Amino acid sequence: xxxxxxxxxxxxxxxxxxxxxxxxxxxxxxxxxxxxxxxxxxxxxxxxxxxxxxxxxxxxxxxxxxxxxxxxxxxxxxxxxxxxxxxxxxxxxxxxxxxxxxxxxxxxxxxxxxxxxxxxxxxxxxxxxxxxxxxxxxxxxxxxxxxxxxxxxxxxxxxxxxxxxxxxxxxxxxxxxxxxxxxxxxxxxxxxxxxxxxxxxxxxxxxxxxxxxxxxxxxxxxxxxxxxxxxxxxxxxxxxxxxxxxxxxxxxxxxxxxxxxxxxxxxxxxxxxxxxxxxxxxxxxxxxxxxxxxxxxxxxxxxxxxxxxxxxxxxxxxxxxxxxxxxxxxxxxxxxxxxxxxxxxxxxxxxxxxxxxxxxxxxxxxxxxxxxxxxxxxxxxxxxxxxxxxxxxxxxxxxxxxxxxxxxxxxxxxxxxxxxxxxxxxxxxxxxxxxxxxxxxxxxxxxxxxxxxxxxxxxxxxxxxxxxxxxxxxxxxxxxxxxxxxxxxxxxxxxxxxxxxxxxxxxxxxxx
Amino acid sequence: xxxxxxxxxxxxxxxxxxxxxxxxxxxxxxxxxxxxxxxxxxxxxxxxxxxxxxxxxxxxxxxxxxxxxxxxxxxxxxxxxxxxxxxxxxxxxxxxxxxxxxxxxxxxxxxxxxxxxxxxxxxxxxxxxxxxxxxxxxxxxxxxxxxxxxxxxxxxxxxxxxxxxxxxxxxxxxxxxxxxxxxxxxxxxxxxxxxxxxxxxxxxxxxxxxxxxxxxxxxxxxxxxxxxxxxxxxxxxxxxxxxxxxxxxxxxxxxxxxxxxxxxxxxxxxxxxxxxxxxxxxxxxxxxxxxxxxxxxxxxxxxxxxxxxxxxxxxxxxxxxxxxxxxxxxxxxxxxxxxxxxxxxxxxxxxxxxxxxxxxxxxxxxxxxxxxxxxxxxxxxxxxxxxxx
Ligand SMILES: Nc1ncnc2c1ncn2[C@@H]1O[C@H](COP(=O)(O)OP(=O)(O)OP(=O)(O)O)[C@@H](O)[C@H]1O
Ligand SMILES: [Mg+2]
Numbered sequence: 084x085x086x087x088x089x090x091x092x093x094x095x096x097x098x099x100x101x102x103x104x105x106x107x108x109x110x111x112x113x114x115x116x117x118x119x120x121x122x123x124x125x126x127x128x129x130x131x132x133x134x135x136x137x138x139x140x141x142x143x144x145x146x147x148x149x150x151x152x153x154x155x156x157x158x159x160x161x162x163x164x165x166x167x168x169x170x171x172x173x174x175x176x177x178x179x180x181x182x183x184x185x186x187x188x189x190x191x192x193x194x195x196x197x198x199x200x201x202x203x204x205x206x207x208x209x210x211x212x213x214x215x216x217x218x219x220x221x222x223x224x225x226x227x228x229x230x231x232x233x234x235x236x237x238x239x240x241x242x243x244x245x246x247x248x249x250x251x252x253x254x255x256x257x258x259x260x261x262x263x264x265x266x267x268x269x270x271x272x273x274x275x276x277x278x279x280x281x282x283x284x285x286x287x288x289x290x291x292x293x294x295x296x297x298x299x300x301x302x303x304x305x306x307x308x309x310x311x312x313x314x315x316x317x318x319x320x321x322x323x324x325x326x327x328x329x330x331x332x333x334x335x336x337x338x339x340x341x342x343x344x345x346x347x348x349x350x351x352x353x354x355x356x357x358x359x360x361x362x363x364x365x366x367x368x369x370x371x372x373x374x375x376x377x378x379x380x381x382x383x384x385x386x387x388x389x390x391x392x393x394x395x396x397x398x399x400x401x402x403x404x405x406x407x408x409x410x411x412x413x414x415x416x417x418x419x420x421x422x423x424x425x426x427x428x429x430x431x432x433x434x435x436x437x438x439x440x441x442x443x444x445x446x447x448x449x450x451x452x453x454x455x456x457x458x459x460x461x462x463x464x465x466x467x468x469x470x471x472x473x474x475x476x477x478x479x480x481x482x483x484x485x486x487x488x489x490x491x492x493x494x495x496x497x498x499x500x501x502x503x504x505x506x507x508x509x510x511x512x513x514x515x516x517x518x519x520x521x522x523x524x525x526x527x528x529x530x531x532x533x534x535x536x537x538x539x540x541x542x543x544x545x546x547x548x549x550x551x552x553x554x555x556x557x558x559x560x561x562x563x564x565x566x567x568x569x570x571x572x573x574x575x576x577x578x579x580x581x582x583x584x585x586x587x588x589x590x591x592x593x594x595x
Numbered sequence: 596x597x598x599x600x601x602x603x604x605x606x607x608x609x610x611x612x613x614x615x616x617x618x619x620x621x622x623x624x625x626x627x628x629x630x631x632x633x634x635x636x637x638x639x640x641x642x643x644x645x646x647x648x649x650x651x652x653x654x655x656x657x658x659x660x661x662x663x664x665x666x667x668x669x670x671x672x673x674x675x676x677x678x679x680x681x682x683x684x685x686x687x688x689x690x691x692x693x694x695x696x697x698x699x700x701x702x703x704x705x706x707x708x709x710x711x712x713x714x715x716x717x718x719x720x721x722x723x724x725x726x727x728x729x730x731x732x733x734x735x736x737x738x739x740x741x742x743x744x745x746x747x748x749x750x751x752x753x754x755x756x757x758x759x760x761x762x763x764x765x766x767x768x769x770x771x772x773x774x775x776x777x778x779x780x781x782x783x784x785x786x787x788x789x790x791x792x793x794x795x796x797x798x799x800x801x802x803x804x805x806x807x808x809x810x811x812x813x814x815x816x817x818x819x820x821x822x823x824x825x826x827x828x829x830x831x832x833x834x835x836x837x838x839x840x841x842x843x844x845x846x847x848x849x850x851x852x853x854x855x856x857x858x859x860x861x862x863x864x865x866x867x868x869x870x871x872x873x874x875x876x877x878x879x880x881x882x883x884x885x886x887x888x889x890x891x892x893x894x895x896x897x898x899x900x901x902x903x904x905x906x907x908x909x910x911x912x913x914x915x916x917x918x919x920x921x922x923x924x925x926x927x928x929x930x931x932x933x934x935x936x937x938x939x940x941x942x943x944x945x946x947x948x949x950x951x952x953x954x955x956x957x958x959x960x961x962x963x964x965x966x967x968x969x970x971x972x973x974x975x976x977x978x979x980x981x982x983x984x
Contacts, residue, residue, distance in 0.1 A: 418876075431867075446874045
């Protein structure tokens with residue numbers, strides 16, 4: 084553990100209008116798990132993109148040493164040859180291809196004149212079981228959930244010789260049980276001598292996993308400390324530059340009458356007619372925060388996408404909003420009824436990446452910034468400015484393209500877009516995925532404020548502490564139906580996990 | 596630097612200048628390309644290319660491509676393509692000529708019918724694309740053959756001519772000199788006023804304001820060219836009516852693309868259709884509208900072309916789609932969708948028309964013209980792609 088596997092010295096990177104990194108120093112010892120922490124937009128992803136050659140030599144200043152030798156990567160390919168593998172925050176799999184094809188896409192096995200598919204599939208199976216995934220290598224990646232795709236990404240990185248493995252928020256999209264698999268996997272890799280750089284906003288994981296933690300703030304290195312000398316609180320304080328006392332700003336609220344009533348709701352897949360949601364009934368009240376918990380693939384996102392009119396297949400059951408039965412066929416109908424749905428996959432379903440922040444944030448509520456059917460630029464910018472300030476969005480200007488924002492800030496734009504439309508019912512699917520602790524707290528406060536104003540709120544989250552900390556009531560889903568209900572008082576992690584797994588023992592799930 | 600306060604309005608003025616230069620890079624390269632083309636052709640034709648007479652010709656020729664490029668920009672921004680417009684221009688122009696020459700209908704009726712037929716055809720193609728999910732490439736490739744076929748069928752393969760005087764005037768008349776100057780003067784004043792207002796507005800909204808020098812420098816250059824072109828055209832017959840029509844449509848669609856929800860939605864759909872759909876945007880209906888507009892504009896272009904030539908032929912508008920798509924791409928419209936500007940397409944149309952016109956004047960053979968135009972198309976797309984890296 085003595086020598087450095089990686090040293091980055093005096094790294095500075097400027098984007099038009101932003102200095103993303105300012106003289107950053109970052110050193111990683113051989114064979115350790117080194118966590119990189121910092122707020123949204125601190126520059127973590129940018130630093131890793133420099134290391135992996137995404138931003139080639141010449142587009143930044145500073146020096147990179149691997150095993151003491153200076154390296155100058157001009158492309159990702161060169162960094163990979165040097166044993167650096169990166170798994171991006173944004174998934175980079177080809178959805179139309181199978182798992183096996185994705186795993187070996189840039190591998191030598193694919194570079195044969197005649198590709199030996201049997202061998203590839205067998206190899207794929209081996210790697211999949213290595214990371215504890217039990218799926219057919221011939222499944223199309225697009226058919227897998229985000230969480231499973233994330234694990235495939237990791238397997239893909241490992242198929243190449245890897246000395247330094249970089250994981251940029253690998254667990255943001257994972258459920259607790261998959262996080263356990265991943266943590267086990269990383270510990271195993273450490274024992275095999277792989278050096279690992281780990282970016283995460285989940286400090287609990289950082290504390291269990293990391294040997295050393297480096298903290299970035301506003302593009303500068305704040306500190307590098309061994310984990311022994313740190314605690315979650317200390318990390319947070321260093322990240323945000325001030326002390327954060329509570330994590331969940333929960334306040335008991337006055338809960339009003341029912342605003343959304345779902346009765347015997349079922350939904351079927353468009354092509355196969357397979358039932359995805361089975362006979363679900365629940366009520367949401369004005370000013371209530373209703374948590375939805377469950378394992379990955381339990382059907383929480385599907386339930387709400389379907390209610391929102393975003394799924395094609397057949398539907399059955401009653402949906403009553405504000406006392407009136409509704410017939411929502413498409414998202415526009417749902418929006419008309421006062422629904423808002425913040426999807427879990429912001430890049431795919433939430434944002435127009437090539438559009439600027441102002442235009443993205445007014446996309447749903449466009450009629451609110453129009454006068455006589457004409458867009459009023461001044462009003463548009465004013466509304467966008469108000470809401471993004473409220474969300475504490477960090478960006479060079481409202482005219483910055485959303486694609487250039489850091490992941491967390493992109494999420495804030497999605498939230499802005501929906502909240503700007505003053506919904507009656509706000510459905511939040513993984514609302515704080517990829518958001519730093521400070522900003523999370525701000526978002527929780529906004530959620531509470533909305534509930535205070537009588538908005539009915541649904542939070543779907545894979546982070547149990549979040550569901551427990553924010554909700555007035557928690558529903559648990561298992562395999563497309565509701566398997567349990569808990570009040571805030573009753574709920575504990577154990578009870579929810581037991582309920583989510585349906586009493587069946589699944590060893591990875593009973594981590595708590 | 597370490598306070599976690601919002602920084603969105605807190606912009607760094609010094610770096611903004613760089614930003615605005617960067618953003619307008621494409622606009623500058625277009626202008627530079629245009630000037631270079633003018634100089635090169637001017638040189639090889641002993642100045643004849645830049646003569647009043649030729650400029651008048653050039654702007655008349657350009658108007659057909661310009662009108663089409665306006666619609667094509669919307670189509671491409673929405674993430675589609677329309678290969679049928681050349682045939683549709685021929686068909687709508689042919690129908691107008693047939694109705695007038697064979698059936699003696701008056702010009703107003705004939706023009707309305709031509710535009711309406713274009714819009715209906717657009718509706719038909721848009722329906723296949725939006726509601727039947729057949730790729731636009733295929734639908735319009737089919738349309739290209741179908742419309743040309745219909746044209747040959749109904750015209751029985753003949754050239755239909757001559758048209759009434761009133762019809763001929765659309766593409767062959769000019770504004771009186773004084774009115775030309777008045778319009779030019781008004782547009783220059785409007786340009787200055789709107790720039791000043793835009794600057795004041797951006798300032799009040801807390802957005803980055805480009806430096807005075809850059810902004811007014813640009814306005815000054817535009818004004819200079821507007822007046823110069825007006826002067827040059829007035830030395831001959833005046834501003835061509837067809838050019839005025841094209842510019843008016845450009846203005847109208849510029850407004851539509853920037854200030855209406857329809858315009859905004861088209862960009863959103865092309866940028867990310869799934870996200871747009873979940874934001875409550877009706878993808879199918881908006882795509883249908885885009886195709887209807889494209890069809891109607893093809894009708895307008897058909898009228899302009901037939902009027903200018905004072906005849907409808909079976910090959911009218913052949914391969915026009917290539918010029919139009921090239922004009923859009925040169926003007927910065929991305930074939931990936933979601934990105935593109937009407938003004939860029941107009942300048943692109945001017946560039947394409949200049950190349951056509953200049954090469955003809957130099958008596959370069961037709962085969963060379965094809966080769967050059969094809970190469971320019973590829974080069975323009977490559978430039979677009981490599982500038983993104
Ligand atoms: N391609 C780009 N163009 C312009 N600015 C960029 C680009 N990529 C990143 N930035 C800016 O650089 C800064 C650092 O971004 P980065 O993505 O590295 O943050 P991060 O620490 O990974 O944040 P998060 O936790 O939200 O993922 C941000 O201010 C971001 O807006
Ligand atoms: Mg990041």
